[in-house]
Structure formats: C-alpha cells, structure tokens
Amino acid sequence: MRLIAWTCTLFYVFVASAQAEVAVKIGYLRQMVERPPVLSNLDPVPDDLGIAGAQVGLADNQTTGGFLGHDYTFEIVDVPVGDDVLAAARDVLSGTRLMIVDAPATDLLRIADLPEAQGAILFNVAAAETVLRDADCRANVLHTLPSDAMRADALMQFLVKKRWTRLAMISGAHEEDTALADTFRASAEKYGLNIAAEKAWNFDADMRRNAAQEVPAFTQDLGDHDVLLVADARDDYGRYIPYNTWLARPVAGTEGIVPAAWSPVVEQWGAAQLQSRFADHAHRAMRPRDYAAWAAMRTLGEAVTRTGAAAPDILRNYILSDAFELAGFKGRAMSFRAWNGQLRQPIPLSTPRALVAQAPLEGFLHQRNELDSLGLDQPESQCAAYGG
Amino acid sequence: MKTSLILLNLLLATPVVAEEIWVTNEKDDTISVIDVATLEVTRTIPTGERPRGITFSHDFSRVYICASDSDAVQVMDPNTGEILNDLPSGEDPEQFVLHPDDRHLYIANEDDAVTTVVDVETRQVVAQINVGIEPEGMAVSPDGSTVIATSETTNMAHWINTETNEIFANTLVESRPRHAEFTHDGAALWVSSEIGGTISVFDTQTQAELADITFEVQGVHPDRVQPVGFEFTEDGKTVFVALGPSNHVAVVNAETYEVEDYILVGRRVWHMAFSADKSLLFTTNGVSGDVTVIDVARREAVKSIKVGRFPWGAALRP
Structure with missing residues (x-):
C-alpha cells in the first residue's frame, strides 16, 4: 500500500x-x-x-x-x-x-x-x-x-494613390545608396511610375552650413516632377533636402515620407x-x-x-x-x-510627426493576401531553399 | 445673463428622467448623452483623460468611468455630471466589470498586466491579480463566482475565482482578444479575438472550446473583419458583434453559432448598448465619431448620431 x-x-x-x-x-x-x-x-x-x-x-x-x-x-x-x-x-x-x-x-x-x-x-x-x-x-x-523591395513598394503604392506619378530622384554615391536607388527604380516600374530625372549626390561640403545655397541649384535642372525621391541609405545628407529644393515639392524615400517597418x-x-x-x-x-x-x-x-x-x-x-x-x-x-x-x-509611411498612410493601401489587391502586394511575390522569387 | 445662468444651473440640477445612452469619447475627454426618445445628444459632460470603459451602479445612482490616462476610475453623479470621487484603479484602467454584488469592480490595467479589484464603498484595492500582457476584456458570471480577464498580447482568457481572487484556469484564444461575455445562464463564455477574426465559445464548467465563429463580410478583406464588442439580446438567442474596421455589425444565432446578417454601421465600430426595451442598439464608431442606431427587430441601421471624437464605450441609463 x-x-x-x-x-x-x-x-x-x-x-x-x-x-x-x-x-x-x-x-x-x-x-x-x-x-x-x-x-x-x-x-x-x-x-x-x-x-x-x-x-x-x-x-x-x-x-x-x-x-x-x-x-x-x-x-x-x-x-x-x-x-x-x-x-x-x-x-x-x-x-x-x-x-x-x-x-x-x-x-x-x-x-x-x-x-x-x-x-x-x-x-x-x-x-x-x-x-x-x-x-x-x-x-x-x-x-x-x-526587405528594401517591400518598403519601396509601400511608398510607390502611396504615390500611385496620390497620383504623384512624375518622379525625380537623388541618390548618394555609396554602394548601399546605389542599391537603394535600383530598388526604387524597379518598384517605380512595377507600379507604372516614371522616374524622369536622376542626379547623384556627391558633395563633400558640410551641408549644415550651405544647404540653402547648394540644394536649390542642385535640384534646379531636375525638371518638373510631383515628388522628389531621396535614396540616402546612410542617413547622411537627406535631412538637408526638404524645403531647400528648387521647386516646392514633397520629399519621400529615406527622407520626408519614409516607409519603414516601424x-x-x-x-x-x-x-x-x-x-x-x-x-x-x-x-x-x-x-x-x-x-x-x-x-x-x-x-x-x-x-x-x-x-x-x-x-x-x-x-x-x-x-x-x-x-x-x-x-x-x-x-x-x-x-x-x-x-x-x-x-x-503592413508598412507604415510616416513623417517624423505623424503616420501619413499605411501600405498595403486600399485598392492594391492580391489573389492570396493583400500584404503580398509588397515586395517579392512567389512567382518572381528565385528562392529555392524553401522547396518552392 | 445672470438669470440664464441660474436657469442653466437649475436645469442641470434637475434629475433627468429620460432614458439615455451614455457614450465615452476617448479623444475628447467627454461623455455624450443620447436621449433614446429623440435620438439626439442632449448634453456633453467632461471626464478625466481618455475615458473608455463605462458602467452604472445597479440603482443607476452612480456611473463609473475608466479615465485611462488619469490612472483613475471616476465615480460620477449622473444627475449632475459631478465627479464624486476617484477610485484607486491601478495604472491605465481600460475596461472593467461590476460584480453582481454591486460593490466590487474588476478593472483591466492595460499597461500593467494586472487586474485590480476595488471595493467601491471603502474605495480600497482589495486585490491585484497578475494576468497576461495588455488585459482588456472583462466579464463576470451571472452567479458572481467567476471573473474573466482577457489579455491582448498573451492571447488568453484568465479565469479568476472571485472568492480567492486567484486564477484557476487559463485558456488560449486567437490573436488579440478584446471582449468577453457570459451567456445569461452562465453556461458558456464568449470571447472575441480582433486579429484572429473570431469569437470563441467556451464551456464554463470545463473551459473546453465549444465553437469558433468566423465572419465574412462581402467586399471587405478578411484582415479588416475584426470582432470587438458584442452583446446578447434579452432572450439570449442572438448576439450582435461589432466588427471593427469592417464597419459592420454581425448578427449571430447564439444556438447554432451561425452568422445570420451583417449590418453596415459607422467606421471602426467598437462597443454597443441596448435601449431598455431592447428594441434599439447603439454602436460606437470610433473613426467616424458617431453612434449608429440599429433597429433590432428589423436588423437595420436607422440613424447616425454625431458624438465626440473616438467614441469607445456605451452604457444604458434607463
């Protein structure tokens, strides 16, 4: 017992x-x-x-x-x-x-x-x-x-929604800036947007002192556009672009309206x-x-x-x-x-003070999940490691 | 001028007899009072910061308000709109439930992962119970023996024994549970899950899951169909479910768990309250800042009433 x-x-x-x-x-x-x-x-x-x-x-x-x-x-x-x-x-x-x-x-x-x-x-x-x-x-x-592609697509959905279809872009000279510019270009194409003018940013001056003189002149020959994309992956010069451009245009990308995970x-x-x-x-x-x-x-x-x-x-x-x-x-x-x-x-698009929009935006549909309208989709992915 | 002020004071001091729906406006720090007979806002009463949960004492002589950002539950005289006192509520009270003894409030402290039990007479905290992250939904069984707290990030319903104020069971639910209600007979517990998009029904005795109710609104992506607040009709046979940003209220058969109807209401529908005779249902629509009045028998929206910014909770004052 x-x-x-x-x-x-x-x-x-x-x-x-x-x-x-x-x-x-x-x-x-x-x-x-x-x-x-x-x-x-x-x-x-x-x-x-x-x-x-x-x-x-x-x-x-x-x-x-x-x-x-x-x-x-x-x-x-x-x-x-x-x-x-x-x-x-x-x-x-x-x-x-x-x-x-x-x-x-x-x-x-x-x-x-x-x-x-x-x-x-x-x-x-x-x-x-x-x-x-x-x-x-x-x-x-x-x-x-x-991925960068998801964030770029989020931004492009927003630009399409706003009908800001004519784009200009400034990108830095570093490798990561070039890669980001490539991503913006591919995403713009995916959403039928046109990046009509591009310029490379390669100043070595201290923009804190002379952005007001340099940036208007630098952006003067971009031609007319609805929005200016900035691809500044290192967070270096981008902050000196808004309000200093030749034309009064909104800025988006790594500055201005920014798509990010959070x-x-x-x-x-x-x-x-x-x-x-x-x-x-x-x-x-x-x-x-x-x-x-x-x-x-x-x-x-x-x-x-x-x-x-x-x-x-x-x-x-x-x-x-x-x-x-x-x-x-x-x-x-x-x-x-x-x-x-x-x-x-979802990818929030925000300014430092407020959420502007959140992608996927209404109207961007997908046969499986609207979230898959952002970034690489299954048919275009070259990923083989997942057995697909 | 002076006469009109006196007149105003007199009016405010006179007990109002009309049947009313009280709505908390989260982003205005006010309550909008709707006259059920005229379906109009008759007055707007200031509250503490970010009012959300609202409930009346059983004799309707006091109204309790979760003033979340004031970290207090306010006790108001509904006749005068005067704050009688604050209850020690713990941090960030979001929602609460009044025990059938009319004396104990069980409060969800959203930022603190705690449920606070307060005695409204002595104004003392009786107990604090550790629950999951971001508690919100609160329910009490009709016999008063069990209180439920649901936690949004932990994704659980916590079953609290009100004798000991200890948790005796935890049941996993789907993502972001928001609201809980017992059936009138106490035999089952219903819990809505906002991100999961479902209502789970549990057997009260065994905590076993009886049903999982899903919703499908035509033309609305499933991700936007997010069940939040819900209420049983008086006969217990029908449940009205607010579906958040889908801007619809679902009508569910409580016996078969089938969804029978969807009613288009204002934007981001959140909570609701019935009129005294249960013929009308008032839903708070956070984004559109209004209240939709639903004819319960016809299952149709009959009117929108503009209230303050981000209406959240609703309660009947018969």
Missing part, C-alpha cells in the same frame, strides 16, 4: 514537472559594425538598437509562459569589429537552436551556411537586402525585417501600448530594427505557446503554416511567406 502511494506520488511529480519543462533559450548574436561618419550629430545610433526590442518581446513571452509553464531565457553575444563572427555564432548555436542575428548580409549568409546552423532557426533583423529573400535565401533564415508615430491598432512598453524599458523611441527583433521574439513565443514545443523543426513547421498569425500592432495579422521566410507585414 505504501509502495503504491509512493509510486503515485512519483508519477504525479513527474507529470507536473514535465508540463513545466518547456525551456526555450534564445540567442542574440550581434556583429558590431563600423559606422561611416555622417554630417549631422543629431541622431546617434542607440547602443541597444535591436536588443531592446528583443528584450520587450522576451518579457511579453515570459508573462505568457508563466501561465503555461514555458520558461524563456535569453543570451546576448556581441562580436566586436574584426572579431570572428563565425566562432561566436558556433558558440551560441552550441547552446541553442534559436538565434536572432543582427549582422550585415554577408555575415548572415556565412553564419546560415555553418554546419552548426543547419536545422536551427535564425532570424534576420538587420539586413534589408532583397536578395536574401530571393536567390540568396536560406531555409534556416526567417526575416522579420521587411516608426515612433505609429499609435493606432493598440500600438500605443507597445510604444509605451518599449519606452519604459529602453527610455527611447522604438526603431525598425527594434521592431524586427521584437517580432522575432514574439514569433517564437507565439509558436511555443501554440505548439507547446521548443524543438526548432516543430516551431519552424508551425511558423510557416497557415495556422500561424502574429498580432504586430499594425492592424492586420502578420504571417510568414512560406516560399522565402519573409514576415508579411
């Missing part, structure tokens, strides 16, 4: 602890990068960019996990400039198969191709290059940051709550990379909550299934494109 009772107790303890033992460990690998100098000192890049978003998402997950017996832990690994990012990645991957990667595209691909990374889930929160969702996609990489001015759809949770935690405004890291963390949280599992293959299957949906404070359920691992999401 006593023996039976003892066995029962043991059994009970076993069941109880088994329920409480979904342990989810998430790594955050950050490759520090040298930031090229920019003209203005006004907007320093926060030290906890990205990480703060992941931490807010982690707290959300932990609260939910507390009711379900799911335990979330988090480890941040910084890789200084010049250090071996692959060694650091191997190290993180030896402790967990769930890792948020905050690194440039080339490093992200090298990490994803490590033997140790096969079967893991990596989240890209920092590299917006469209090619990572296209020919260079990887089966173990999910993207919570929207903006501090998003307040509808319950977003005010996320903004205030973030501000309480980080004492600053939430930026796109913070949002991408938050969404990565919440994607894992949602998948663990719904499946009760922490195994990467179970989570990945669920995340890429039709059942998955993430409430991202942008008014629509977000989900992943099962053919390239990109998070479908």
